[in-house]
Amino acid sequence: MSTLGFIMICHTALDRAAQVARHWAERDCPVVIHLDRRVARAEFDRFRQMLADLDNVKFCKRRRCEWGTWSLVSATQDASEMMLSDFPGVRHVYLASGSCLPLRSIDELRAYLAARPTTDFIESVTLRDVDWTIDGLNTERFQLRFPFSWKRQRWLFDRFVELQRRLGLRRKTPEGLLPHLGSQWWCLSRQTLSAILQDPKRRQYDGYFKLVWIPDESYYQTLVRNYSRDIESRSLTLSKFDFQGKPHVFYDDHLHLLRRSDCFVARKIWPKADRLYRTFLTQADDDRRMAEPTPGKIDRVFAKALERRVRGRPGLYMQSRFPNPDWENGKSAAPYSVFHGFNELFLDFEPWLSRRLGTNVHGNLFAPSRAQFAGGADTYAGCLSDNAKLRDYNPERFLTNLIWNTRGERQVFMFGPDDNQRHGAFMASDSNAQLSIITGAWAVRLFTANRDFTDIRAEAARLQKTEIDFVNALRDVRARAEIRIWSLAEFIEEPMENLQRILDSMEGAHASRLTEAPRMTNFDGFPKFLQNLKNQGMDPFSVGDFPSEGVRPLRPTSENRPYLVR
Template identity: 45%
Template sequence: MTGAVGPDDMRLGVVLLCHARLDVAARMARIWVAGGARVAIHVDAKASVGSVTRMKAALADLPQVVFSRRHRCDWGRFSLVRATRDAAALLLERFPDTSHVYLASGSCLPLRPVAELAAYLARDPHCDHIESVSALEVGWAVGGLNEERFTLFYPLDWRRQRWMFDRLTQIQRRLGIRRRLPKGLTPHLGSQWWCLTAATLRAILDDPRRAEFDRFFRLSWIPDESYFQTLARRHALRIESHSLTLAKFDHDGRPYQLYDDHIRMLEESRCFVARKIWPQADRLLAHFPRPVAARPDPAPPQPQRIERLINRTVRRRLLGRPGLYMQSRFPRKDAENGKTSAPYAVFQGFSDIFPDFEAWLARQVDADVHGHLLGPEMVEFAGRPEIGPGAISSSTLIRDRDPQGFLTALIRITTRMQAFQFSPRDNQALNWFMATDPNAHIHVVTGAWMLPLLNSPAPFEELRKIAGVLQRIELQQLDILGSVWVRARVQIHELGDVLAYPNDILLQSLRHLPEGLMIRSGVPEVANYQGLSELLRKMRNAGLRLQVTSSVIPLLEMLAPERTAAE
């Protein structure tokens, strides 16, 4: 850095590119002039004559403001470069003592006093501040082209002739067309908004090969992001590859608009200029630029925090919030940002083996412990209210119209962990959803659905049919839980093992709950399973092939004497 040049020696010039809201642009021009800058304004030829006349009248008292020849500017076309170049040439011609030229738009708002920008530039008066990234090494475009924007021909307007633009690009790729870059030119990309020294800018405008370079960039794609960024590399003594304008873009490449509620973040960013300001952000426009201090502060910008916030916003926009499903951005299957928003537990068969399991578990863990949320008769919320958390109805008709939405909404609405009972008797629509959800903790006791049949008054033949249906449903569920696609935490126990060692397996299953388990009272009592082995044998002999309970019969017969002795 050199300290020979002070802020008083700086002569800042500003090129303003305007196309709409010329009243706001006129206000920006006054701010620049009040800070000591000279301004050259280019107004898009598409702007109405009346609006241009009013703008010129509003700025007629400022001799530091000049208007350049108007061009019709289209997005991504060389006309933007031509407009910038003509305005910059006029600025340097009318104000030859200009030391630096700052390119801004009519919606760019100075955040700090212009004197502080001059003080910052005076710290290194021969440095050019322009984002200039090698197109051959670093990806730049958002959903666009990098190297190909220089190697293919782009004579068509991307916005107005999109279909033909895409077809022409595909044809050139297929034919292997590759433009030859001008000798000695290495393409660079960067933000359209820069601040160049007058020496570098004059060298670009007076380059003896300018006509050759213009021909090349005229058929490139979005040359306003590459023309000055590339040619500055030929003429600059020193480049600081960053823009002094805070201009962030979303994932579609559109600039973010700044509103009144961004005032504090913009203050903390310490940036000199911000783009793009919403025209009706009256408080923001009144707040900036900040008042001039007794001594200008040349501190550099610190946009890291606001950039982090914007980057998180982009991620939120792309991925959504975990477990939140909205009509405006309903995710593709398996492309959501988390199926659910928090861990939850599913217990299958435990309430059949331990009749008081639901109430007992509610006393042990800090969670909402429900009954059968997917049961056939009603949604069994904890305490059995008709309206559950978040005004979710207990109606099965409403639930079954969108079981996934029902479960994800319940988990997201509540702050505590959710736990509920499950059974082959319940709606099975969520088996794959829960099995592939990393937040799910699924605990299954196979064959436990047999215990309620012991006390059923239904005829044996009907019980046999019910058992066949429930067994088939459970087998299908076990196939899902054994899939390689499972992401849930799954524990599966056989009914015989649980009946043999109820306390040990119960505690083993609950030890890995997300909320942890703190035994505040004794374990619940096991249901009376006397006669279960006889019922199973009778069903087997009647033609039902027992697949999940076949091993229970000999174990129950072995346990029978021990149970009798204990009683």
């Protein structure tokens, strides 16, 4: 005589539901199936035919079921009544869905329940202890009326809730009921389930719960408190939900996770997870671990998955978050360094810096003509093209793609006022960015240019304005980057010390002292050039108070102590 029966609520993937029903029925567990009335009659007949050879599989009255409505409770009531009347030997009734899959043998589950003959396994917690409800309808689901479908009639649903709130309408909970909530997947003893279904006040209770929102999460969870002799407020079914309240779907690659949980049943299983169905439906019945179901064993994995889904990975832009500013988990994937004005002040600065750091150093990645990748490459990591038109379509994503594609290798590149400036504010707000700025360094290039002075003056005014706009963006209160700014005059007072500070922050505590100085531009005649700009009405104030006698930097001494001689 069977002591365990299963109720299955089905509406899709009927071939899989038939597999599971047969698995239970062939192991002497009666099964009562409710099939959603919305399923076509031809599919229903085919479903019944798949199980026609099993005497202990029955189908109850079909109802049209919809999420969040009373119809789901009615379906379980019909199936439960059939189970209790047609199978008097059943002592525990296990509610499952058509997408459920047994993880452990039936003999193991029978033995577990036999050791707890009067225990009801149903998650049942008071409202003040609930922390998983979505959209704020916690207490109100029992105080207001919900005659409209949340999925099909959302506008009416919301307007009727607003009307009841505005009028202060509140329902009275029937005497003797203390609302509880919990998972709809339960395993109840015959005594408790029959007491709920045969209660003299059932008509009153049913009338109340018909207008409760999502009653399948509260009907049995509330009434069980009035009749059960021994409640364990947990489900024997592994069911995980995401931050939106939607159930996680288990696939073939979750096999080891499901085994680790030691739960008896799991939902929701992907219908095409052939490996899961093949593994769990063919395991030996005498495989008895007698372990306590502990879904908490895999909670850490789901917590990490939830964090990954909600926050994403630093610097990786997901489609769901791309249009929303500041929804990303970090602007970029790794630290990177930007040198503004250094390749104007120092000759062959990129090769010198590359030797010092032992890594590739790019030229001006955002130069007007093309992206100057290290080594003059046409493409770089991840097939990023040097084409300026492609880059400038979205320069912020060009930069984040470069950083993402080269994780593990610090990216270093030059920048200047001639470059595309659109991503300047982005870099300023990026905590991974290290920006070293020498303002007025553009004047060094103009100083060495053999052009009409009128053109030089106009170009100087343009470059200075562009540079000042960039510096102002860096000084915004929302800036998060590591930013160092010198005027040209300030920097050349102690060029080696300033370079050492930058490299120390890039290389960390183990950075060695500079032993090789980059070659600085010859400044002979530069003070007079600046004075000529002033005489022409263009004040190069971003250069700073440049010494009129000029500068002559020297290499570090043998003690590796850099200094500057004038």
